[in-house]
Amino acid sequence: MAKIREIEISYTRVIQLAPFHDVRPGVRIVVEIEEGEDIDKVMREHWAMARNNVAHAAAPALKAYKLINAKVAKERHENLYLGLSETAKKIADNLDAHLKPEPKL
Numbered sequence: 146m147a148k149i150r151e152i153e154i155s156y157t158r159v160i161q162l163a164p165f166h167d168v169r170p171g172v173r174i175v176v177e178i179e180e181g182e183d184i185d186k187v188m189r190e191h192w193a194m195a196r197n198n199v200a201h202a203a204a205p206a207l208k209a210y211k212l213i214n215a216k217v218a219k220e221r222h223e224n225l226y227l228g229l230s231e232t233a234k235k236i237a238d239n240l241d242a243h244l245k246p247e248p249k250l
Contacts, residue, residue: 149184151177156195160203162210170202 157171172195178184 149178151175152184152188152191154188154191154195156192156199158199158203160207162206168203168206170199170206172198172202 152175154174154176155171157169159167159169161167174191174195176187176191178187
């Protein structure tokens with residue numbers, strides 16, 4: 146039986162800003178699959194990561210051309226864990242709960 150050892154995800158958006166002026170933010174991700182990992186879950190997490198990274202990269206150009214408002218651009222910039230899958234985001238979000246407070250002197 147054939148085994149999937151790695152997956153490659155490429156995601157690019159073409160955004161027309163003005164006549165004859167567009168931007169093409171994109172990302173390419175290669176993921177090694179560990180033994181026993183749910184391939185569907187891994188693919189879904191990394192597709193979401195790719196879309197988030199491209200949205201983040203496009204936000205400054207969209208804001209400059211007034212295609213999105215400043216609030217949306219700021220949210221896209223501040224609320225992304227770029228380069229992290231959904232699982233890694235959950236771990237990062239829960240990390241503070243596991244850290245012990247520093248002792249008071």
